[in-house]
Amino acid sequence: MATCGEQLVRLLEAYGVEFAFGIPGVHTVELYRGLSASGIRHVTPRHEQGAGFMADGYARVSGKPGVCFVVTGPGMTNIMTAMGQAYADSVPMLVVSSVNRTEQLGMGEGRLHELPSQSRIVSGVSAFSHTLLHPDQLSQVMARAFAIFSGSRPRPVHIEIPIDLIARQAIGSVVGLRAIPKRPGPRPQEVERAARLLFEVKKPIVILGGGAVDAAALVRSLAEDLDAPVINTINAKGLLPPGHPLRAGENMAFEPIRQAIAAADVVLAVGTEFGETEMYPQPKDVQITGALIRIDIDPEQLVRKPAADLPIVSDAGLALEAISAGVAIMRKSDVKTIQTGSVGIDSPGARRATAIRTETTKHWWPAVLLHQKIAGLACEALPDAILVGDQTEPIYALNQCFEPMRPRSYFNSSTGYGTLGYALPAGIGAKLAAPDRPVVVLAGDGGLQFSIGEMASAIEAKTPLVLLLWNNEGYGEIKTYMQERAITPIGVDIFTPDFVAIARGFGWRASQPRSFVELAEALKVAACTTLPTLIELRADAPFLQY
Ligand SMILES: Cc1ncc(C[n+]2csc(CCOP(=O)(O)OP(=O)(O)O)c2C)c(N)n1
Ligand SMILES: [Mg+2]
Numbered sequence: 001m002a003t004c005g006e007q008l009v010r011l012l013e014a015y016g017v018e019f020a021f022g023i024p025g026v027h028t029v030e031l032y033r034g035l036s037a038s039g040i041r042h043v044t045p046r047h048e049q050g051a052g053f054m055a056d057g058y059a060r061v062s063g064k065p066g067v068c069f070v071v072t073g074p075g076m077t078n079i080m081t082a083m084g085q086a087y088a089d090s091v092p093m094l095v096v097s098s099v100n101r102t103e104q105l106g107m108g109e110g111r112l113h114e115l116p117s118q119s120r121i122v123s124g125v126s127a128f129s130h131t132l133l134h135p136d137q138l139s140q141v142m143a144r145a146f147a148i149f150s151g152s153r154p155r156p157v158h159i160e161i162p163i164d165l166i167a168r169q170a171i172g173s174v175v176g177l178r179a180i181p182k183r184p185g186p187r188p189q190e191v192e193r194a195a196r197l198l199f200e201v202k203k204p205i206v207i208l209g210g211g212a213v214d215a216a217a218l219v220r221s222l223a224e225d226l227d228a229p230v231i232n233t234i235n236a237k238g239l240l241p242p243g244h245p246l247r248a249g250e251n252m253a254f255e256p257i258r259q260a261i262a263a264a265d266v267v268l269a270v271g272t273e274f275g276e277t278e279m280y281p282q283p284k285d286v287q288i289t290g291a292l293i294r295i296d297i298d299p300e301q302l303v304r305k306p307a308a309d310l311p312i313v314s315d316a317g318l319a320l321e322a323i324s325a326g327v328a329i330m331r332k333s334d335v336k337t338i339q340t341g342s343v344g345i346d347s348p349g350a351r352r353a354t355a356i357r358t359e360t361t362k363h364w365w366p367a368v369l370l371h372q373k374i375a376g377l378a379c380e381a382l383p384d385a386i387l388v389g390d391q392t393e394p395i396y397a398l399n400q401c402f403e404p405m406r407p408r409s410y411f412n413s414s415t416g417y418g419t420l421g422y423a424l425p426a427g428i429g430a431k432l433a434a435p436d437r438p439v440v441v442l443a444g445d446g447g448l449q450f451s452i453g454e455m456a457s458a459i460e461a462k463t464p465l466v467l468l469l470w471n472n473e474g475y476g477e478i479k480t481y482m483q484e485r486a487i488t489p490i491g492v493d494i495f496t497p498d499f500v501a502i503a504r505g506f507g508w509r510a511s512q513p514r515s516f517v518e519l520a521e522a523l524k525v526a527a528c529t530t531l532p533t534l535i536e537l538r539a540d541a542p543f544l545q546y
């Protein structure tokens with residue numbers, strides 16, 4: 001026999017969970033009873049929002065759900081912003097919270113941490129929010145959560161357990177876990193139609209979203225086989241390696257990319273919602289005149305704009321594999337076709353991709369080259385680094401140009417929900433998921449102050465990150481936005497503390513380079529230390545002007 005709380009820990013272990021991010025309270029201590037005897041490592045943030053962001057960063061790098069333990073009420077409302085970010089970006093996350101005793105639910109008696117209708121409030125940022133009403137139902141509810149994570153569009157799941165139930169004895173064992181369904185594949189008729197459409201056209205384009213991140217090899221071989229230029233969203237960066245001849249670039253607000261999409265005779269869109277934040281700062285509906293084939297795990301997504309001519313509900317990899325095979329069969333039976341599949345810089349598709357890319361670079365913001373240079377120095381000193389970003393100028397710039405070596409290596413909170421304070425805690429989660437890879441966190445002075453307390457968590461979790469801080473002493477983006485609209489800037493010139501002193505106070509290494517040589521040196525030193533390092537870039541420093 002075990003308590004419901006102990007049973008929960010055993011189930012998490014059986015599902016392969018490695019970390020639990022959370023802050024315990026009197027309402028959740030029973031979740032912790034079984035933790036010390038388990039293989040799950042607990043990581044403590046300084047705010048529940050940090051727990052959620054850590055879980056998010058961990059999930060984006062590992063592909064596995066990040067798990068959080070929070071108390072009912074304030075713990076739950078604190079983590080909801082992080083759930084909102086994960087919901088918008090389709091990140092798997094399991095949030096286990098307590099809730100007041102069963103007989104107190106909905107009574108409004110002013111109990112400690114009481115949040116009326118907690119489950120209803122959390123529902124807006126979860127695939128589902130479940131109130132456990134009997135300990136023996138735990139394994140089924142947990143299986144539902146993992147079915148969402150691996151069988152459908154991954155999103156946060158919330159399970160709340162009344163405090164009387166957490167301590168109750170639960171029967172049932174973790175042996176014989178329910179079989180978790182895998183994602184569906186495409187239907188043969190859909191594959192045949194997609195293959196025919198793609199085979200018969202001259203100017204196909206592939207658009208990749210975050211839903212394709214685990215299909216890099218298949219994406220590449222199909223794009224090469226079709227000789228099709230590839231456009232990626234921010235969350236799909238790294239699907240084609242840097243410098244690949246078919247890489248056409250990103251940001252669907254840029255005219256050359258919009259025109260290329262409009263001129264394509266077939267657009268194959270994989271795992272993307274054509275989100276507004278892919279088109280910043282001037283989002284506009286994408287114009288498609290050719291046939292649109294959309295592959296997505298979420299059927300609802302397939303009926304949203306832009307309307308698909310051929311909607312395919314499927315796992316991205318399974319669909320791409322089947323379509324590739326379909327195209328190969330057609331090619332074999334058609335003696336007239338020239339064999340493609342050997343894309344060089346001179347293939348028609350590569351020439352189209354180069355033209356799109358070259359034209360797009362002319363639309364880059366003036367800041368892009370500076371931040372590209374800084375990121376280049378970081379990647380030179382810290383090879384194979386994962387870049388985790390906040391909402392700040394360097395990220396808007398890198399979103400336009402940065403080419404990571406592989407997927408799951410570049411993400412930030414400028415996409416989707418678009419919150420501040422994400423990068424530092426998400427970077428801690430990323431480092432825990434990939435301890436052998438360097439993690440570079442990019443944050444602004446405003447965003448960092450949202451979650452600066454997580455500097456303590458980075459020390460405690462032994463995650464030696466490198467934090468590149470862009471300090472322009474204010475909410476720079478919003479200030480510019482006000483100025484552009486002739487609004488007198490108010491609330492944007494914020495007091496900024498001595499970040500170097502603060503970082504050192506937290507036990508970090510810290511420096512403030514005054515030249516590119518000093519920056520390169522600071523990065524080199526950071527690469528060799530076991531401590532987290534802050535490198536403060538003062539936006540007013542002469543070497544950082546553009
Ligand atoms: C939670 C939240 N509050 C407010 C905003 C609006 N906002 C977007 S960017 C920004 C400025 C961020 O300042 P900083 O991190 O210093 O970056 P900078 O723009 O100066 O590069 C603000 C306030 C937001 N995105 N999220
Ligand atoms: Mg700023």
